[in-house]
Amino acid sequence: MRPHVGPGRLxxxxxxxxxxxSRQWLFSVGLMPDRDAAALGYAYAFYALALGLLxxxxxxxxxxxxxLEVARAMPQAVGQGLGRSLPSLFGLGLVVLSVLALLGMPLxxxxxxxxxxxxxxxxxxxxxxxxxxxxxxxxxAIALPLGTVLAVLSTQSPRHYLVAxxxxxxxxxxxxxxxxxxxxxxxxLGSRLARAALWLIPLALLATLALHAGLxxxxxxxxxxxxxxxxxxxxxxxxxxxxxxxxxxxxxGFVDWTRLLDRSLRRNLLRAIDAGRRWNxxxxxxxxxxxxxxxxxxxxxxxxWQGPSLLMARGPLARLRYPPSLWGLVRAATIILGGLNLAxxxxxxxxxxxxxxxxxxxxPLALVEDFQMDTDxxxxxxxxxxPLRLLLWDALLPAGIVVLAGMVxxxxxxxxxxAALSAFLLLLGLVALAGLSxxxxxxxxxxxxxxxxxxxxxxxxxxxxxxxxxxxxxAVLLAALLLLAYSALLGRVLADRA
Amino acid sequence: xxxxxxxxxxxxxxRYRYGAFxxxxxxxxxxxxxxxxxxxxxxxxxxxxxLRCLAGxxxxxxGTVENGAPRSASRVVLVPDTPSFYAELTAWEHLQFISQxxxxxxxxxxxxRLLATLGLAGHEGAYASSFSRGMQYKLALAVxxxxxxxxxxxxxxxxxxxxxxxxxxxKELRRFAAEGGxxxxxxxxxxxxxxxxxxLLLEDGCFLVEGSAEELMQRYGLAAVSGEDLLRAALxxxxxxx
Numbered sequence: 001m002r003p004h005v006g007p008g009r010l011x012x013x014x015x016x017x018x019x020x021x022s023r024q025w026l027f028s029v030g031l032m033p034d035r036d037a038a039a040l041g042y043a044y045a046f047y048a049l050a051l052g053l054l055x056x057x058x059x060x061x062x063x064x065x066x067x068l069e070v071a072r073a074m075p076q077a078v079g080q081g082l083g084r085s086l087p088s089l090f091g092l093g094l095v096v097l098s099v100l101a102l103l104g105m106p107l108x109x110x111x112x113x114x115x116x117x118x119x120x121x122x123x124x125x126x127x128x129x130x131x132x133x134x135x136x137x138x139x140x141a142i143a144l145p146l147g148t149v150l151a152v153l154s155t156q157s158p159r160h161y162l163v164a165x166x167x168x169x170x171x172x173x174x175x176x177x178x179x180x181x182x183x184x185x186x187x188x189l190g191s192r193l194a195r196a197a198l199w200l201i202p203l204a205l206l207a208t209l210a211l212h213a214g215l216x217x218x219x220x221x222x223x224x225x226x227x228x229x230x231x232x233x234x235x236x237x238x239x240x241x242x243x244x245x246x247x248x249x250x251x252x253g254f255v256d257w258t259r260l261l262d263r264s265l266r267r268n269l270l271r272a273i274d275a276g277r278r279w280n281x282x283x284x285x286x287x288x289x290x291x292x293x294x295x296x297x298x299x300x301x302x303x304x305w306q307g308p309s310l311l312m313a314r315g316p317l318a319r320l321r322y323p324p325s326l327w328g329l330v331r332a333a334t335i336i337l338g339g340l341n342l343a344x345x346x347x348x349x350x351x352x353x354x355x356x357x358x359x360x361x362x363x364p365l366a367l368v369e370d371f372q373m374d375t376d377x378x379x380x381x382x383x384x385x386x387p388l389r390l391l392l393w394d395a396l397l398p399a400g401i402v403v404l405a406g407m408v409x410x411x412x413x414x415x416x417x418x419a420a421l422s423a424f425l426l427l428l429g430l431v432a433l434a435g436l437s438x439x440x441x442x443x444x445x446x447x448x449x450x451x452x453x454x455x456x457x458x459x460x461x462x463x464x465x466x467x468x469x470x471x472x473x474x475a476v477l478l479a480a481l482l483l484l485a486y487s488a489l490l491g492r493v494l495a496d497r498a
Numbered sequence: 499x500x501x502x503x504x505x506x507x508x509x510x511x512x513r514y515r516y517g518a519f520x521x522x523x524x525x526x527x528x529x530x531x532x533x534x535x536x537x538x539x540x541x542x543x544x545x546x547x548x549l550r551c552l553a554g555x556x557x558x559x560x561g562t563v564e565n566g567a568p569r570s571a572s573r574v575v576l577v578p579d580t581p582s583f584y585a586e587l588t589a590w591e592h593l594q595f596i597s598q599x600x601x602x603x604x605x606x607x608x609x610x611r612l613l614a615t616l617g618l619a620g621h622e623g624a625y626a627s628s629f630s631r632g633m634q635y636k637l638a639l640a641v642x643x644x645x646x647x648x649x650x651x652x653x654x655x656x657x658x659x660x661x662x663x664x665x666x667x668x669k670e671l672r673r674f675a676a677e678g679g680x681x682x683x684x685x686x687x688x689x690x691x692x693x694x695x696x697x698l699l700l701e702d703g704c705f706l707v708e709g710s711a712e713e714l715m716q717r718y719g720l721a722a723v724s725g726e727d728l729l730r731a732a733l734x735x736x737x738x739x740x
Contacts, residue, residue, distance in 0.1 A: 286585060289585045289586075289627075290585050290625070290627035290628060293585060293586065293625045293627065293628065294624075294625055294627070294628030298588050298623065298625065301591075302587070302591045302594055302595060304598065305598065306598050306599075306601040306603075307598075307599065307601055308599065310595065310598050310599050311599070314584070314587070314595065317586065317587075318584070318585070318586035318587070321586045322585070322586050373584060376582055377550075377553075377555045377576075377578075378576075378577070378578060378581050378582065378638065379584075381553065381554075381555075381574075381575055381576065382575070382596045382599075382641065382642075382645050383599060384599075384600070
């Protein structure tokens with residue numbers, strides 16, 4: 001007799017799963033202190049979380065403002081045309097969802113789930129609803145900004161976008177429930193032919209859309225009415241939501257448990273391999289690089305120079321032997337020069353938000369790529385250089401290339417002498433900040449009872465200073481001096497880590 | 499010049515913790531010139547942590563580590579169990595890089611000898627990142643030996659090596675010790691050919707037993723001492739033979 005796992009235990013499992021994945025996400029973005037964190041570590045985590053929420057709030061405002069500006073710049077006919085297309089666009093979204101449901105697997109069990117409930121009697125409906133709710137909220141988080149953009153663009157005003165969002169939420173949850181129902185049907189149907197027949201669903205939806213009628217257009221029309229006229233068709237929304245949920249829960253009761261376990265185990269295996277790539281792209285890139293290089297014969301040679309100058313030769317040799325790594329340098333230069341341009345030219349106040357996002361998503365790591373490898377304890381012990389001197393040798397060439405690119409741009413801009421000097425100093429400040437803030441994080445190492453200062457903090461403070469003084473206040477020279485002073489401070493911190 | 503009476507490495511009351519877990523609880527040891535010492539213990543006993551503390555990779559929470567002279571580069575060198583390499587450099591260039599960085603000449607003959615001894619001859623021109631785990635360990639060891647340290651700390655060197663390679667490595671370590679170096683090798687399994695001068699048994703972050711092979715054979719009534727025998731006898735737990 002298999003043990004029974006009731007709703008309470010399933011809920012506890014789900015809560016633990018959420019807590020664990022939240023911790024993992026928060027830790028990976030620097031918001032979660034590690035287990036031996038001191039009070040300051042937690043204080044920083046709250047500070048960073050508050051900043052993150054502030055960033056989300058201001059980004060939302062910026063999204064609405066920018067969309068409104070684009071909408072007002074558009075001819076009225078385009079907006080009206082878009083408004084008329086909203087039902088069809090929503091219908092197309094349903095077609096895409098149904099195809100995704102047939103390719104993917106909405107309900108699955110993690111390794112821990114399999115261990116806990118794999119051999120037990122479990123209410124499939126309870127399991128489905130517990131897994132469905134967070135997934136549907138995730139889908140809504142993607143759909144709501146998209147819906148806002150469409151609502152503002154089609155009305156060319158922010159009048160009804162809040163109503164449109166309120167209507168979109170149940171619409172998305174209902175549509176997502178239908179998506180789950182199709183996915184669950186794949187796990188329920190025993191015959192291969194019956195499973196193949198499910199492909200008729202997207203085809204039927206597409207055909208209905210092409211005929212411009214029926215169920216496929218109905219939910220989209222509800223959204224269009226809300227976006228264009230601010231009306232909330234409560235009865236229809238309730239019906240749509242109920243239809244989706246009933247369909248999903250109905251199918252969930254027939255899920256083949258063995259097939260679910262089998263597919264989940266296979267999926268977990270593949271995800272474990274993929275997780276490395278997702279959580280640590282640097283390691284994955286390293287593995288890819290090693291795999292590509294192992295198929296090639298080495299060309300060029302390490303020069304016979306003596307002393308630390310050899311460090312300057314190793315970087316270019318590495319990049320010439322593996323040219324894709326040059327892309328990182330191009331990206332670093334683009335981001336740094338992008339920041340410089342933000343400060344030089346009076347641009348829209350919102351643009352720095354996008355730049356800040358870019359600088360954190362794609363940090364200019366190319367400046368410290370060699371330094372990171374050299375601070376690996378195995379090699380650092382042979383090099384015999386303190387971290388600051390090591391950074392100077394390692395980053396001199398890539399930083400020099402970025403500065404050179406910036407100088408070329410400044411020359412082409414024909415700025416007045418004073419402005420050119422300020423801009424040049426700011427360029428130096430940005431390059432120094434990019435290198436030192438990353439290096440301070442990279443050379444952190446493991447220290448007993450050290451307050452675990454998140455690697456992002458030095459960069460966050462530096463780029464924040466730049467955005468505030470250089471971009472918002474448009475004080476280029478002051479921003480340059482501040483960044484150079486802050487970089488000197490980071491240099492001191494790095495030197496102290498010897 | 500060093501005073502021969504001064505130990506090459508001496509650690510006193512070394513403590514280290516990972517969060518709430520105390521990995522090392524007041525460990526003291528000395529390593530003399532010409533000595534080859536085996537650090538044995540079960541998984542999680544604290545062997546790797548101790549080696550990292552001795553090499554200065556981890557900052558001590560408490561205690562001192564002295565290496566008989568003002569600290570300079572490469573005096574104490576640790577080769578971890580999974581070394582990483584510069585992806586775009588060949589095996590030979592790794593040796594060249596470290597030698598030339600310190601302005602050492604000539605280094606080529608010694609590098610050739612080390613590669614031949616460790617069974618890497620013929621692989622000089624290949625990228626080190628394409629090597630197997632055993633070959634990577636041998637290369638890291640060759641780099642370490644070429645850097646001419648006084649103390650060599652090796653974390654699980656015999657794990658990835660075959661029996662012949664383990665024997666060759668042991669001979670090379672003996673040669674290094676005979677030239678005045680000190681070697682501390684961690685292992686939970688010690689090949690039969692390896693006979694250290696002294697055993698240190700680490701359990702739960704502190705030394706449980708210490709002594710030469712002869713002393714331990716007498717103490718526990720063993721015909722020969724290997725890491726496993728010592729573990730089994732000292733812990734008295736009847737550990738299963740792997």
